[in-house]
Amino acid sequence: MTTLEELALRFPGWAIWRSRTDSGAGDWYATRRAYRISQAEIDAGVCMTVTATTLEALGRVLTEQADRQATATPSR
Template sequence: MRFSAEDAAWRQLSSEYAGRWSIWRSDAGRWYATRLTRSLSRIEMDRGLIMTACGESAEELRALLTAQEGLAGKTLST
């Protein structure tokens, strides 16, 4: 069985963010991720955290998730 580049990218992202984000690709080709953890508080959302991220490519989504995890770390320490 052969896998496409998109399948490989999905597997990689799903592995990197396992247990924290659910990754999928829409029929239109956009990449999405939704947090698997508890709902965010109003304060967390006001600080820029989001429940669902979306990007045009796997790389764009990875950048968004990396930024979100950085923000989450700052939110916990303040």
């Protein structure tokens, strides 16, 4: 099981939080900190903010985002 602390350590460039709904906890979100996405990254599917229903799923989305970013900007 992935914890919030583990994700924060693995993805330090992201702010991670959980939304709240009227019935309690909601989805997990992550948004990039102090980063501007290039057009090449946008074209590759890189996002500023992502969401998932579970913390484990958010970890997979963040890993996918890292892969997309590396493909779009190999020099960074």
